[in-house]
Amino acid sequence: MSPLVVENVAKSYRQGARDVTALAGVSLDVPAGRFLAIMGASGSGKSTLLHLMAGLAVADGGRVLVNGTDLATLSDRALTVFRRRQIGLVFQSFNLIPSLTARQNVALPLLLDGKSDDARVESLLNQLGLAARADHRPDALSGGEQQRIAIGHALVADPAVIFADEPTGNLDSANSDIVCELLHDLSSRGGKTIVMVTHEPAVAAFADEVVVIKDGLILDRFEATARDADDVARRYQAAIRGTNDQAPMTSKGPMSKSQAAT
Numbered sequence: 735m736s737p738l739v740v741e742n743v744a745k746s747y748r749q750g751a752r753d754v755t756a757l758a759g760v761s762l763d764v765p766a767g768r769f770l771a772i773m774g775a776s777g778s779g780k781s782t783l784l785h786l787m788a789g790l791a792v793a794d795g796g797r798v799l800v801n802g803t804d805l806a807t808l809s810d811r812a813l814t815v816f817r818r819r820q821i822g823l824v825f826q827s828f829n830l831i832p833s834l835t836a837r838q839n840v841a842l843p844l845l846l847d848g849k850s851d852d853a854r855v856e857s858l859l860n861q862l863g864l865a866a867r868a869d870h871r872p873d874a875l876s877g878g879e880q881q882r883i884a885i886g887h888a889l890v891a892d893p894a895v896i897f898a899d900e901p902t903g904n905l906d907s908a909n910s911d912i913v914c915e916l917l918h919d920l921s922s923r924g925g926k927t928i929v930m931v932t933h934e935p936a937v938a939a940f941a942d943e944v945v946v947i948k949d950g951l952i953l954d955r956f957e958a959t960a961r962d963a964d965d966v967a968r969r970y971q972a973a974i975r976g977t978n979d980q981a982p983m984t985s986k987g988p989m990s991k992s993q994a995a996t
């Protein structure tokens with residue numbers, strides 16, 4: 735079974751007197767080692783989907799299975815432990831602990847789990863190009879360095895899936911490229927399964943595949959293997975306009991649930 739399976743998840747939010755549908759039934763199957771980008775306009779439901787998949791919010795309907803476990807079957811306490819071990823999270827705002835050094839931030843999920851693995855932490859710091867900065871606190875590090883620490887923090891427990899919500903949103907283009915390259919390598923050479931939300935075609939182009947969502951539904955899904963940002967931008971725009979004649983899979987309009995699950 736794939737490390738991430740999403741079956742027809744739905745979510746609404748109460749906004750004043752009315753209900754806003756953030757997700758209207760989304761299904762996804764993300765095989766091991768796949769790097770998937772989720773694109774969509776502001777308010778299309780990207781973060782909501784990511785939060786449901788990462789166990790940060792509970793769906794109104796449908797199921798999320800991470801490594802074969804239905805997140806809804808876990809108690810709060812069990813979910814906390816499960817997330818620490820099986821789900822890595824990277825946010826736009828880095829979310830590091832300011833009083834801890836880079837090394838301590840990377841090691842934190844192990845510590846919280848009553849474990850330690852100095853060799854793994856050092857090897858991750860090396861892999862992320864952070865060895866020389868390991869004893870610095872986040873406020874003494876650049877945005878790109880902080881985001882690489884956050885990626886180390888997400889990776890250290892060797893989770894089944896890494897989720898990243900606009901991981902390059904606070905980075906300049908040089909650091910954005912470094913982080914994208916890193917995520918790409920983690921998946922293509924390290925076999926990590928990664929799901930990343932972004933609205934930038936140049937960022938999505940580093941992924942293997944792009945899923946386009948609009949109004950809480952999957953509109954299209956296409957390969958992005960050539961790392962061609964212009965191609966991703968063109969196919970994304972075509973999907974949004976509903977004139978996608980490039981992708982045979984979706985030429986009849988929005989994907990059916992069975993297509994979305996393949």
Ligand SMILES: Nc1ncnc2c1ncn2[C@@H]1O[C@H](COP(=O)(O)OP(=O)(O)OP(=O)(O)O)[C@@H](O)[C@H]1O
Nearest residue numbers: 747748749754756775776777778779780781782783
């Ligand atoms: N906690 C919340 N309470 C009420 N409404 C919410 C909440 N979170 C999201 N929404 C609504 O759900 C819809 C989807 O929001 P979501 O944050 O998933 O969009 P997004 O695609 O991540 O957008 P952005 O690109 O701006 O981050 C929006 O209409 C939003 O206003």
Ligand SMILES: [Mg+2]
Nearest residue numbers: 780781782899
């Ligand atoms: Mg968002």
